[in-house]
Amino acid sequence: MKTIALKNIAYEYGDRKIFTSVSLKCNDNERLCILGENGAGKSTLLKIIVGQISSDSESDLGTMSGTIEKTGHIRSMYVQQEFPQDMMHLTIDQYIEKIAGVTVTKKVYSISKELGFDLDRHKEDLCKSFSGGQQKILALSTAFASAPDFLLLDEPENHIDIVSRVVLIRMLNEFRGGIIFISHDRLLIDSLATKVAELARGEIHVSEGTYDDYIEDKMARIGGMQRAFDTETKRIKQLENSVVIARQKAIRGKEISAYQKMKAELETLKKAHKETGRPDDKKTAIKIGQGDTGLHGGKLLCRVKDGAFRYEGEKRDLFRDINLEVRSGSHISLLGRNGAGKSSFLKCLTGEHDFTQGLVTWADGVKWAYFDQHMKIEAGAKPVDIVMKELNCFEVEARAALGAMRFDLKKMNTPIESLSGGERMRLRFALVFGAKPDFLILDEPTNHIDEVTWEVLLFACKQSKSTILLVSHDYEFIQEFNPSVFWMIQDQTVVPRYKELAELLEEMGGGVNTEA
Numbered sequence: 001m002k003t004i005a006l007k008n009i010a011y012e013y014g015d016r017k018i019f020t021s022v023s024l025k026c027n028d029n030e031r032l033c034i035l036g037e038n039g040a041g042k043s044t045l046l047k048i049i050v051g052q053i054s055s056d057s058e059s060d061l062g063t064m065s066g067t068i069e070k071t072g073h074i075r076s077m078y079v080q081q082e083f084p085q086d087m088m089h090l091t092i093d094q095y096i097e098k099i100a101g102v103t104v105t106k107k108v109y110s111i112s113k114e115l116g117f118d119l120d121r122h123k124e125d126l127c128k129s130f131s132g133g134q135q136k137i138l139a140l141s142t143a144f145a146s147a148p149d150f151l152l153l154d155e156p157e158n159h160i161d162i163v164s165r166v167v168l169i170r171m172l173n174e175f176r177g178g179i180i181f182i183s184h185d186r187l188l189i190d191s192l193a194t195k196v197a198e199l200a201r202g203e204i205h206v207s208e209g210t211y212d213d214y215i216e217d218k219m220a221r222i223g224g225m226q227r228a229f230d231t232e233t234k235r236i237k238q239l240e241n242s243v244v245i246a247r248q249k250a251i252r253g254k255e256i257s258a259y260q261k262m263k264a265e266l267e268t269l270k271k272a273h274k275e276t277g278r279p280d281d282k283k284t285a286i287k288i289g290q291g292d293t294g295l296h297g298g299k300l301l302c303r304v305k306d307g308a309f310r311y312e313g314e315k316r317d318l319f320r321d322i323n324l325e326v327r328s329g330s331h332i333s334l335l336g337r338n339g340a341g342k343s344s345f346l347k348c349l350t351g352e353h354d355f356t357q358g359l360v361t362w363a364d365g366v367k368w369a370y371f372d373q374h375m376k377i378e379a380g381a382k383p384v385d386i387v388m389k390e391l392n393c394f395e396v397e398a399r400a401a402l403g404a405m406r407f408d409l410k411k412m413n414t415p416i417e418s419l420s421g422g423e424r425m426r427l428r429f430a431l432v433f434g435a436k437p438d439f440l441i442l443d444e445p446t447n448h449i450d451e452v453t454w455e456v457l458l459f460a461c462k463q464s465k466s467t468i469l470l471v472s473h474d475y476e477f478i479q480e481f482n483p484s485v486f487w488m489i490q491d492q493t494v495v496p497r498y499k500e501l502a503e504l505l506e507e508m509g510g511g512v513n514t515e516a
Contacts, residue, residue, distance in 0.1 A: 003028070006023055006025070006045075006068055007068075009048060009066035011063070022204045031194045032179070033196045033211070034046065035182075035196060035199070037200070037453075038422035038425070046182060050078045077143035078143075083136070088127050089126060099142050111144050115164050136160050150177055152179075165185065165473055166475070184446070194210070196211060301363050302325070302366070305359050307359070308320035331484050332485055334487045335488045337508065341489060342489060343443070350441070369466075370441045371432045371442045371445055377428070380416065386416075401434030425445075429460060439466065440466040446473075446474040468481075485497070486498070
């Protein structure tokens with residue numbers, strides 16, 4: 001059996017300790033999922049396993065200590081989160097040759113086609129001309145075709161559509177070898193993981209078994225942490241009373257050493273409690289403030305009649321014959337393969353593009369908002385100031401919107417550059433949900449978000465009274481979102497469908513084992 005083992009791995013970047021004393025092991029018959037909030041160091045840990053960061057790394061990569069032990073001759077393939085910039089100028093065949101050698105080219109083409117990207121149609125194109133999903137499929141296909149002992153995957157689901165994700169899960173389950181992966185896709189984790197390692201506050205917690213086993217272990221661990229926190233809280237109260245008495249004695253020159261020791265313990269406990277807070281075992285408990293009813297409760301907000309669109313210079317419509325209605329209070333999920341025209345359709349719906357034929361009619365006074373995970377945020381500003389400015393609201397309202405997204409008072413006043421990726425995403429959610437729109441469009445909000453942010457977003461969707469149009473490739477999120485209707489892009493049109501998600505995926509060319 002081949003094994004990759006990490007022993008006492010520590011990593012610092014500048015004056016920040018990312019993690020300390022991380023130890024874990026993965027055999028070639030295991031699927032290890034690395035979880036943690038954005039900024040916890042998941043990608044860094046994977047780069048350490050790959051060897052991109054080592055104790056001999058240059059100083060600008062941070063400082064790493066500890067050892068990595070590999071038993072036997074191990075061949076591994078690493079697929080990073082984004083396609084490497086230094087590969088963008090290569091053609092498909094040049095990329096395959098550089099990464100894995102020409103002998104696997106035919107196999108790469110076959111796997112890529114199964115995942116939804118026909119490489120034969122793009123043989124002469126440069127990789128930089130491909131979409132993020134096409135680049136990810138090329139990288140994954142090359143890794144699979146190489147038949148390594150271990151696959152090391154950093155968010156393999158990113159950028160690929162929901163049908164391709166289902167095919168990918170099947171391929172990963174059929175892969176003969178070890179897999180160490182980072183993912184925020186619940187379906188992928190549930191279907192694949194045999195061991196889960198969570199990075200939290202610089203430490204790693206390993207749970208043997210499935211994702212459900214990890215949740216049980218985590219709840220038990222948090223319960224123990226809560227009991228310890230409560231015990232320390234009682235100790236703080238005792239010390240606060242004792243320090244007053246000890247201080248009076250010290251003033252009189254008695255028991256000075258005992259007073260100093262007691263005071264130091266009190267300050268240490270208070271500092272620790274202030275920094276960490278009491279561990280929370282509850283799923284996100286938030287409330288999104290909103291009026292009693294939307295502007296058009298139960299009424300028609302928007303209608304698309306005979307809509308068609310084509311880009312200038314194109315002879316063929318991207319889509320046509322679209323007839324849809326948006327009514328208040330509904331949850332809509334937009335489904336379609338990569339390249340089907342989801343983004344173009346949304347731009348037509350919001351008026352950024354004009355339909356080349358047909359009409360979009362909005363009810364008077366409808367307030368709508370559009371979430372884009374790449375929306376720019378003012379550098380150097382604090383979240384509370386950004387929300388006050390963007391929503392034109394008072395500070396108390398801004399704090400309420402941020403509190404709904406699990407910002408504490410300290411984080412509300414922390415400069416943007418000091419926030420984690422997940423916290424910045426939750427700030428973006430605060431802006432769109434805090435606007436209390438009648439109609440909210442969420443364009444791929446589940447990409448790159450950690451477990452906490454996933455839960456925050458889902459709960460916000462369930463609590464909000466806005467009509468929501470969701471574009472996501474996350475199967476579990478769509479299921480939990482519980483759409484009242486699906487809008488399906490297929491055969492150059494968009495049609496409302498009222499079937500189960502699994503049935504629609506079958507129609508789109510994929511399938512999912514809902515009993516797994």
